[in-house]
Amino acid sequence: MNARLRLAPPPGRFIATYRISASDERQAMERARALCVEQTVEFPPELLPPGPARETVPGRVEGLWQKGNGEYDAVLSYDEESAAGELTQLLNILFGNSSLRMGIVLRSFQLSPRLASAFPGPRLGRRGLRRSLGVPRRPLLCTVLKPMGLSAAELAAQAESFALGGVDIVKDDHGLTDQPYAPFRQRVELCAAAVARVNAQTGRNCLYFANVTAPFHRVLERARFARDVGAGGLLLAPGLVGLDTMRHLAQDDSLGLPIMSHPAMLGSFMLSPRHGIAPHALLGQISRLAGADACIFPAHNGRLPFSRRTCRRVAWGTEVPMGHIDTIFPVAAGGVHLDRLEDIMQVMGPQVALLIGGDLHRDPRGLVEASRRFLGIVQGHVPRRHGSAEKRLSGS
Amino acid sequence: MNARLRLAPPPGRFIATYRISASDERQAMERARALCVEQTVEFPPELLPPGPARETVPGRVEGLWQKGNGEYDAVLSYDEESAAGELTQLLNILFGNSSLRMGIVLRSFQLSPRLASAFPGPRLGRRGLRRSLGVPRRPLLCTVLKPMGLSAAELAAQAESFALGGVDIVKDDHGLTDQPYAPFRQRVELCAAAVARVNAQTGRNCLYFANVTAPFHRVLERARFARDVGAGGLLLAPGLVGLDTMRHLAQDDSLGLPIMSHPAMLGSFMLSPRHGIAPHALLGQISRLAGADACIFPAHNGRLPFSRRTCRRVAWGTEVPMGHIDTIFPVAAGGVHLDRLEDIMQVMGPQVALLIGGDLHRDPRGLVEASRRFLGIVQGHVPRRHGSAEKRLSGS
Numbered sequence: 001m002n003a004r005l006r007l008a009p010p011p012g013r014f015i016a017t018y019r020i021s022a023s024d025e026r027q028a029m030e031r032a033r034a035l036c037v038e039q040t041v042e043f044p045p046e047l048l049p050p051g052p053a054r055e056t057v058p059g060r061v062e063g064l065w066q067k068g069n070g071e072y073d074a075v076l077s078y079d080e081e082s083a084a085g086e087l088t089q090l091l092n093i094l095f096g097n098s099s100l101r102m103g104i105v106l107r108s109f110q111l112s113p114r115l116a117s118a119f120p121g122p123r124l125g126r127r128g129l130r131r132s133l134g135v136p137r138r139p140l141l142c143t144v145l146k147p148m149g150l151s152a153a154e155l156a157a158q159a160e161s162f163a164l165g166g167v168d169i170v171k172d173d174h175g176l177t178d179q180p181y182a183p184f185r186q187r188v189e190l191c192a193a194a195v196a197r198v199n200a201q202t203g204r205n206c207l208y209f210a211n212v213t214a215p216f217h218r219v220l221e222r223a224r225f226a227r228d229v230g231a232g233g234l235l236l237a238p239g240l241v242g243l244d245t246m247r248h249l250a251q252d253d254s255l256g257l258p259i260m261s262h263p264a265m266l267g268s269f270m271l272s273p274r275h276g277i278a279p280h281a282l283l284g285q286i287s288r289l290a291g292a293d294a295c296i297f298p299a300h301n302g303r304l305p306f307s308r309r310t311c312r313r314v315a316w317g318t319e320v321p322m323g324h325i326d327t328i329f330p331v332a333a334g335g336v337h338l339d340r341l342e343d344i345m346q347v348m349g350p351q352v353a354l355l356i357g358g359d360l361h362r363d364p365r366g367l368v369e370a371s372r373r374f375l376g377i378v379q380g381h382v383p384r385r386h387g388s389a390e391k392r393l394s395g396s
Numbered sequence: 397m398n399a400r401l402r403l404a405p406p407p408g409r410f411i412a413t414y415r416i417s418a419s420d421e422r423q424a425m426e427r428a429r430a431l432c433v434e435q436t437v438e439f440p441p442e443l444l445p446p447g448p449a450r451e452t453v454p455g456r457v458e459g460l461w462q463k464g465n466g467e468y469d470a471v472l473s474y475d476e477e478s479a480a481g482e483l484t485q486l487l488n489i490l491f492g493n494s495s496l497r498m499g500i501v502l503r504s505f506q507l508s509p510r511l512a513s514a515f516p517g518p519r520l521g522r523r524g525l526r527r528s529l530g531v532p533r534r535p536l537l538c539t540v541l542k543p544m545g546l547s548a549a550e551l552a553a554q555a556e557s558f559a560l561g562g563v564d565i566v567k568d569d570h571g572l573t574d575q576p577y578a579p580f581r582q583r584v585e586l587c588a589a590a591v592a593r594v595n596a597q598t599g600r601n602c603l604y605f606a607n608v609t610a611p612f613h614r615v616l617e618r619a620r621f622a623r624d625v626g627a628g629g630l631l632l633a634p635g636l637v638g639l640d641t642m643r644h645l646a647q648d649d650s651l652g653l654p655i656m657s658h659p660a661m662l663g664s665f666m667l668s669p670r671h672g673i674a675p676h677a678l679l680g681q682i683s684r685l686a687g688a689d690a691c692i693f694p695a696h697n698g699r700l701p702f703s704r705r706t707c708r709r710v711a712w713g714t715e716v717p718m719g720h721i722d723t724i725f726p727v728a729a730g731g732v733h734l735d736r737l738e739d740i741m742q743v744m745g746p747q748v749a750l751l752i753g754g755d756l757h758r759d760p761r762g763l764v765e766a767s768r769r770f771l772g773i774v775q776g777h778v779p780r781r782h783g784s785a786e787k788r789l790s791g792s
Contacts, residue, residue, distance in 0.1 A: 038699075041543035042569065044754045052577055053545025081576050082544060086611050088636045089573045092660050096570070096636065100663030100700040100730070147437035148478060149449025173438065174492070177485045180477050181448055215482050216644040240484045240492065242638030248612040264488050267496030268672050269664045276664050303434075304496040334496070358440045 007062055007110075013077040014111045015062060016094055020072045021103035021274050025064070028072035032061045035104065036076055038097050057082055073107065080111075085118035087244045087290060095277055099269075106277045108285065108320075116323045122293045123250050124258045125326025126319075126351060129293050132232075132258070133168045134205055139345055139378055140294075140353035141166065142260075142331060143360060143371070145191065146173035152182040156190035158367060162360075163198035163206040165371020169294075169353070170195060171235045172211035174262040184214075184222055192230040207232030209260050212249070213240050223255055233258040233293075239265030243290040250291020260331065261292035267304075279310050284317015287328065294329035294353055299344055303335025308347050315348050315389035329353040338370075338377060345381050349392055354378065403458055403506075409473040410507045411458060412490055416468045417499035417670050421460070424468035428457045431500065432472055434493050453478055469503065476507075481514035483640045483686060491673055495665075502673045504716075505681065512719045518689040519646050520654045521722025522715075522747060525689050528628075528654070529564045530601055535741055535774055536690075536749035537562065538656075538727060539756060539767070541587065542569035548578040552586035554763060558756075559594035559602040561767020565690075565749070566591060567631045568607035570658040580610075580618055588626040603628030605656050608645070609636050616644075619651055629654040629689075635661030639686040646687020656727065657688035663700075675706050680713010683724065690725035690749055695740055699731025704743050711744050711785035725749040734770060741777050745788055750774065 009015045018035060022028035036059030037045055048054040056079045063075040083090040090111075098104045111119075122128075130136055143162050145155045155176070162170045170191070178184040188210045195208040210226035212219055212234050219241060223234055234257050238246045250259055263283065269276040270283075277286070279297065287295040297314045298304040306314070311332070319327040332344045333355035341354055356374060363370035405411045414431060418424035432455030433441055444450040452475045459471040479486040486507075494500045507515075518524075526532055539558050541551045551572070558566045566587070574580040584606045591604040606622035608615055608630050615637060619630055630653050634642045646655055659679065665672040666679075673682070675693065683691040693710045694700040702710070707728070715723040728740045729751035737750055752770060759766035 040571065041545065042571070042753065043543035044757065047754065047757050048543060049546065049550075051545060053543045057543065057545035057577075082571070084573045084575045086573055086614075088609055088611055088633075089571070089575075092571060092609070092633065092636055096633065096660030097700070098663075099635065099661045100659065100667070100694055102667055147439035147444060147449045147453065149437065149447060149453035150445065154445075175436065175438065175478070175485070175488060177480050177482055179480045181453075213484055213488070215484055216638065216641045218482075237484075237488065237492065239495065240488055240638070240640075242612065242636070242641060244612045244636075245638060263496065264492030265495050267494075271496070271498055271671055272668060275667055298496055304493070357438065358443065361440065361443050 007075050009110055009112045010062070010077055012080055012112065014080055014083070014109065014115050015075055015077045016109040017107045018074050018076065019067065019105040019107050020074050021070055022072055023070060025066065025072065028074065029061065029064055031103070032064055032074035032076065035074070035098065036060060039093050040078060040082060042097065080115040083115055085115070087119065087247050091243065102275050105275060106281055108278070108281050113323060116325065119247065119289045119325065120251055120291070121288050121325035122291055122328050123256070124293045126329055129258055129329060132205060133207065135168055137350060139350055140168045140329060141374055141378060142169040142171060142353050142355040143167050144171055144173050144355065144357040145176065146357060148173060148175050148179065149181050152187040152190045155182055155187055156194040159191040159208060160194040160198055161367035162371050163195045164202070165368040166375040167206060167371045169207050169209055169233070169260070171209035171260060174211055174213060174235060174237050174264055176211050177214060185225060188226050188231060189229045195232070196230050209233035209235045211235040213237040219245055219249070223249055223257070227255050227257055231257065233260060235260050235262060237262040237264040238290060239263065243286065246290045246292060258293040259291060260294045260296065261287050262296050278313065279306065280313040280317035283314050284320065285322065288318065288322060288325050292328055294331050296331040296333045296355065298334040299332035299336050300347060301340045301343055302333065311347055312389060312393040315352065316393050319351065319389055331355050338374060341377050342381060345383065349389065350383055351389070403471050405506055405508045406458070406473055408476055408508065410476055410479070410505065410511050411471055411473045412505040413503040414470050414472065415463065415501040415503050416470050417466055418468055419466060421462065421468065424470065425457065425460055427499070428460055428470035428472065431470070431494065432456060435489050436474060436478060438493065476511040479511055481511070483515065483643050487639065498671050501671060502677055504674070504677050509719060512721065515643065515685045515721065516647055516687070517684050517721035518687055518724050519652070520689045522725055525654055525725060528601060529603065531564055533746060535746055536564045536725060537770055537774060538565040538567060538749050538751040539563050540567055540569050540751065540753040541572065542753060544569060544571050544575065545577050548583040548586045551578055551583055552590040555587040555604060556590040556594055557763035558767050559591045560598070561764040562771040563602060563767050565603050565605060565629070565656070567605035567656060570607055570609060570631060570633050570660055572607050573610060581621060584622050584627060585625045591628070592626050605629035605631045607631040609633040615641055619645055623651050623653055627653065629656060631656050631658060633658040633660040634686060635659065639682065642686045642688060654689040655687060656690045656692065657683050658692050674709065675702065676709040676713035679710050680716065681718065684714065684718060684721050688724055690727050692727040692729045692751065694730035695728035695732050696743060697736045697739055698729065707743055708785060708789045711748070712789050715747065715785055727751050734773060737773050738777060741779065745785065746779055747785070
């Protein structure tokens with residue numbers, strides 16, 4: 001089993017690829033087999049009773065090959081019925097107990113058609129979001145309302161300036177929830193109204209994404225309020241509220257709003273080369289399953305940097321074929337500066353959203369002019385490389 | 397600021413202790429100050445406008461001391477209003493963006509009385525759970541219904557045997573959700589009934605904990621069903637559904653059920669000495685804030701082992717004074733064998749729950765006898781050390 005294969009899921013099963021640390025192939029196979037048990041039956045294999053518990057439920061090693069440096073890639077398959085059509089249980093099978101073990105990274109996965117059909121995916125996806133914004137080709141421009149501590153009126157004034165300056169998406173900082181400085185309802189109502197006023201003036205369709213990261217019993221209530229007062233989208237940190245909460249909001253036709261995902265609390269899965277869920281899978285594939293239309297990741301030249309290669313892997317995860325599940329925008333963020341945009345666009349290509357927060361506040365001419373400069377840089381960008389994220393990745 | 401202090405939160409603020417990797421004290425202080433910004437305003441400090449955004453919202457370094465080996469402990473304080481009384485936002489401030497950065501571990505925290513009052517904590521806590529089970533002193537006995545793939549009737553037969561043999565808590569495996577092998581309603585109804593029948597016979601009060609780890613829109617529905625058919629508690633994996641989902645279930649008086657927390661998907665926060673949330677804080681303190689009455693952790697002699705010292709740190713987290721927030725049970729689990737129980741009881745002391753799964757199935761006499769043996773070992777245990785987890789910790 002040394003040849004690298006492009007494996008498809010066997011009938012009735014879905015597959016996942018793990019990178020396993022091991023001293024040799026024999027140990028790698030032992031670990032892969034232990035993973036088959038750990039992620040499913042969690043039971044002494046020799047004691048498994050006849051029937052599905054022994055025949056179909058345990059994971060199966062479908063392929064194993066060396067990657068060099070004590071690392072092996074193992075493809076495991078799992079019974080689609082074990083996931084019960086639930087994102088929570090699917091995630092549990094893919095990585096639940098393994099989160100407690102070093103030397104295992106979930107790299108990617110491929111669902112069976114029947115299991116995939118349980119997840120509609122993003123509401124708008126890349127094309128839908130571009131259509132809604134009226135931005136057919138160039139990277140999207142995003143910014144943030146902050147800092148926490150400003151009043152709702154001050155944040156709404158910022159939103160107005162950003163929209164006037166030509167930003168496409170203005171989102172709440174993910175730390176703005178329902179603080180007394182700027183209570184949720186007041187803030188969202190004022191910000192949505194400010195952006196709507198500007199849109200009526202400019203004829204553009206800037207979207208305001210309201211942060212609905214909130215306690216369990218408040219998420220839906222806040223999302224509905226945001227829709228009622230005209231917010232154009234929702235911001236959510238699934239690491240704080242649960243990935244399935246995002247899936248639920250994305251599927252709610254009565255809301256009908258696109259979602260941007262924030263990685264707060266998700267980073268711990270992605271920092272170690274020997275443990276976790278690869279950014280490709282977590283920010284790319286899983287975000288799409290969970291219904292995000294755009295997913296924030298830390299840009300390679302920002303404050304909490306991923307490597308260039310990891311950024312390209314995220315981009316590839318946002319567009320790798322996943323059946324009916326649409327492509328989404330990777331959103332480069334985390335201390336991005338205007339003078340580093342060119343570099344990001346070279347790394348990521350045109351299918352990217354660029355998020356600048358604090359740096360727009362440095363312009364002494366104010367937020368409108370800073371936003372115009374932001375737009376100018378992106379419009380003036382001449383892409384030097386074309387093609388898919390996969391192509392850029394293989395060239396990196 | 398080198399002296400180790402037992403700091404109390406300044407008025408209107410809560411505090412958190414982080415272990416920071418740094419080459420010297422100056423760099424440690426720089427990193428601590430960066431953390432103050434990253435976790436709150438996320439904004440260039442020199443551009444912060446007057447008012448709360450500059451005065452009270454940013455974190456403050458209250459103390460810093462060297463721990464040796466390029467490690468420093470920093471105590472930061474945060475404005476209690478920033479947390480908005482929300483567990484989601486509190487977790488975001490404590491660790492949200494820092495999850496994306498190496499060299500930072502959240503070690504512990506202390507809320508202000510006003511912020512703590514937003515969180516009732518566990519419904520029963522240690523004493524309440526002991527009273528409910530009728531087990532005043534010894535460690536609690538827990539087991540699991542598994543493997544996935546069995547029918548509801550087969551799982552209920554297991555539950556009956558375990559209850560007959562004298563186990564205190566019989567829980568669903570956390571991977572049992574709503575699979576076609578054993579659909580949720582059928583399984584929970586049969587298992588609850590089986591345990592109730594045995595209780596009527598024995599006069600004891602074995603509790604069946606039904607797994608309600610489920611998609612967002614199903615969690616409450618399943619919890620209510622479990623209550624309606626007589627389940628004695630709920631099992632939940634907050635790493636899959638969100639910690640605040642657990643808090644919501646714990647506060648729901650119409651449910652009135654104790655909760656056991658499972659660490660699936662939480663491990664990635666706890667594996668690195670240089671990154672994450674220490675088990676003391678995550679499985680101990682945060683589980684209590686989020687309303688767990690018992691929290692599963694990987695025993696030091698099991699399949700996914702924590703060190704002895706880490707296990708003691710977890711125990712200390714489950715009982716460290718947190719104002720009105722009750723103590724809870726640490727539940728030693730993960731491949732625990734009957735012949736290793738003595739060792740766990742020595743490490744953890746009597747305030748522990750012992751969870752054995754697969755190993756009970758090895759007894760050729762069957763599950764009833766295996767459970768009796770389990771009870772016999774625990775009843776026959778003579779504790780050699782007494783006192784609190786903190787005392788055992790300082791002796792380790």
